[in-house]
Amino acid sequence: MNVRNFNDRSCERYRPYFDAYLDHELPVETQQDIQQHVVSCQDCARILESRGQIKQLVRNVVTREEAPIELVEALRGPFQTESRSFFAHDTAGWMMAAAAVVILAIGGVAVLQWDRIVQPSPGVGVFQSVSARVKEILRVGLADHLHCAIVSERWKQFVSLGEMKTAEGSSALGTEFIELVPAVASTLGTDYTVVGGHRCTAGDRKYIHLIMTGSKGAILSLVITEKKHGDSFTQANAVSVMKASGVDIYQDQQEGMGIAGFESERYLAYVVSNLDRDANLNIASSLAPIVYGHLHRLEL
Secondary structure: OOOOOOOOOOHHHHHHHHHHHHOOOOOHHHHHHHHHHHHHOHHHHHHHHHHHHHHHHHHHHHHHOOOOHHHHHHHHOOOEOOOOOHHHOOHHHHHHHHHHHHHHHHHHHHHOOOOEEEEEEOOOOEEEEEEHHHHHHHHHHHHHHHHHHHHOOHHHOOOOHHHHHHOOOOOOOHHHHOOHHHHHHHHHHHHEEEEEEEEEEEOOEEEEEEEEEEHHHOEEEEEEEEOOOOOOOOOOOOOOOEEEOOEEEEEEEEOOEEEEEEEOOOEEEEEEEOOOHHHHHHHHHHHHHHHHHHHHHHHO
């Protein structure tokens, strides 16, 4: 590979080469140039660290586990967006999506090796018991966050509210969910920007997905999907970590991502991010009342 000199110091010049940097595929001079930039740019340093963690997770999975038959079946109906086939984008994107499925599927197998995982419950002074079934329900939201926001890098693709309102086709939010966009933006304030909203499909589930970005490389998703397969936090005897205006919120940390979930009669909703557990839970507690209210109105 030719040496690339980045005279333009903008982050966009460096980020396309992060994967090659992590794999040590760049010339020494280029590796050093990127390293110098990362030292002085906290956003790029965070993104580079996240990509490195994902790569390591994939390496760990494929070297120590055999994919279960459920994973093989899942890969026969791969992730795709409603607007266009995800796998038509490029081979690298396809492999990253498959890797996300591997991480989630085999991660689920690992979880089942422990009957119950005990962890502190913030704010209530007792221990919360997170069962394998609850982890599985929370992982439904994580799957779409990884698929759309991270693997497809939709967090980089800004779509204005006006464009979302005029969007057509199966990927458009439509009249049912478009009003969530300004409501979420108003609730989060200036700390976060809503960069896009769409409908998509991952596996056998259809999702409503809003993506937000914040300072220091924060990537946040609000994910909504209809219940199926008997999905329910209450039926799984989950213990909520808090109530936000009467809405029970459940949480976990999986694959380095904070996940908070809540439910209405017909829907599951999630806030997923690369923030720590407490920060992610704080955002979920702000969004849960308005999202629950919106979903409840749809159910009437």
